[in-house]
Amino acid sequence: MSHMVESGGRRTQLLRGVLDLCLLAVMGEGPAYGYEMTKRLRAMGLSIVGEGSIYPLLGRLERDGLVDTHRAASNGGPPRKYYRLSCQGERALTSGISEWTATRDAVDAVLGLVKAEVKS
Amino acid sequence: MSQFVDGCRKEWKRLGVPEAVSNEMAADLTADLAEAEAEGVSPEEVLGNGVFDAQSFAASWAMARGVISSSPRVAGAIRRPSWAVAVGALASLLVAAAGLVIQGGVQRSSMAVAAVRGSITLPGLGQTIGPRHFRIVGPPLPGRLMFMGSNSLHPLGLVLFVAGVVGLGLTLWLWKPWSNRKLPPGFDEDVQLPSYL
Numbered sequence: 108m109s110h111m112v113e114s115g116g117r118r119t120q121l122l123r124g125v126l127d128l129c130l131l132a133v134m135g136e137g138p139a140y141g142y143e144m145t146k147r148l149r150a151m152g153l154s155i156v157g158e159g160s161i162y163p164l165l166g167r168l169e170r171d172g173l174v175d176t177h178r179a180a181s182n183g184g185p186p187r188k189y190y191r192l193s194c195q196g197e198r199a200l201t202s203g204i205s206e207w208t209a210t211r212d213a214v215d216a217v218l219g220l221v222k223a224e225v226k227s
Numbered sequence: 228m229s230q231f232v233d234g235c236r237k238e239w240k241r242l243g244v245p246e247a248v249s250n251e252m253a254a255d256l257t258a259d260l261a262e263a264e265a266e267g268v269s270p271e272e273v274l275g276n277g278v279f280d281a282q283s284f285a286a287s288w289a290m291a292r293g294v295i296s297s298s299p300r301v302a303g304a305i306r307r308p309s310w311a312v313a314v315g316a317l318a319s320l321l322v323a324a325a326g327l328v329i330q331g332g333v334q335r336s337s338m339a340v341a342a343v344r345g346s347i348t349l350p351g352l353g354q355t356i357g358p359r360h361f362r363i364v365g366p367p368l369p370g371r372l373m374f375m376g377s378n379s380l381h382p383l384g385l386v387l388f389v390a391g392v393v394g395l396g397l398t399l400w401l402w403k404p405w406s407n408r409k410l411p412p413g414f415d416e417d418v419q420l421p422s423y424l
Contacts, residue, residue: 140255140258141259142258142263145272145273154272158276160273160275160277162255162274162277162288162291163277163284163291165291166289166291166292169292170291170293184262185254185258187255188255
């Protein structure tokens with residue numbers, strides 16, 4: 108049981124570090140409103156159930172100037188707030204992807220050692 | 228989920244979020260939740276763990292957007308009111324001033340009046356004085372008991388001292404609730420942001 112709690116906590120911690128990048132990335136596909144981004148994330152296998160909401164994160168991205176917003180009518184629904192990457196956001200996304208890749212590779216290298224030991 | 232949105236609205240109003248911003252956030256939230264419901268998606272899929280606490284969710288969203296400087300609930304948990312600090316400082320000054328006034332009074336008393344323990348002959352004067360005699364004899368010396376009458380404690384010093392002690396006590400009493408106050412659940416103690424950000 109405690110192992111499951113620890114795993115859940117680790118997932119949360121990992122997501123905390125990259126969820127903003129994931130949002131910027133799905134915005135790269137085109138402007139989207141809040142729930143639409145949740146759907147895009149879910150379609151790629153990233154569910155936020157049990158994790159934090161994306162709304163405060165979107166607010167922070169907007170405040171930091173990483174996204175531009177505008178209101179527009181959605182398909183048959185009420186007007187929605189659409190988010191899209193700003194120039195600053197594109198730079199932040201590129202930089203963030205580099206950091207993530209470097210970190211992931213380093214962690215993979217360390218964890219790969221353990222995996223090789225287990226196999227042998 | 229309208230109850231959740233209503234809870235958010237109340238919190239935004241309590242936090243002083245401008246009505247236009249509050250309306251915008253509420254409208255976005257309502258539309259997203261309605262769309263999710265129509266698609267058979269759970270609110271938790273949209274709101275994450277924020278679905279369990281409308282107040283924290285609303286506060287964190289408003290704070291992240293920068294429409295409030297920080298959540299008053301958070302601020303209240305980590306900051307002492309400035310007037311409590313002012314009362315504490317004033318009380319400390321009163322005690323210090325009282326100490327100076329009383330010390331000054333004591334020095335004057337010790338120079339002016341001294342009691343003599345037992346009968347002694349004052350050198351050079353050839354005069355013997357008994358235990359009930361009090362003379363101006365200069366600074367206290369061994370064998371002389373300094374006498375401090377009620378007039379020695381300057382009334383102003385006494386008043387200042389009492390006021391200062393009362394003030395310090397009041398400050399401690401006011402301080403205690405803030406020192407015991409905890410951050411609301413879901414907030415990161417280090418960064419003062421919701422832990423899920």
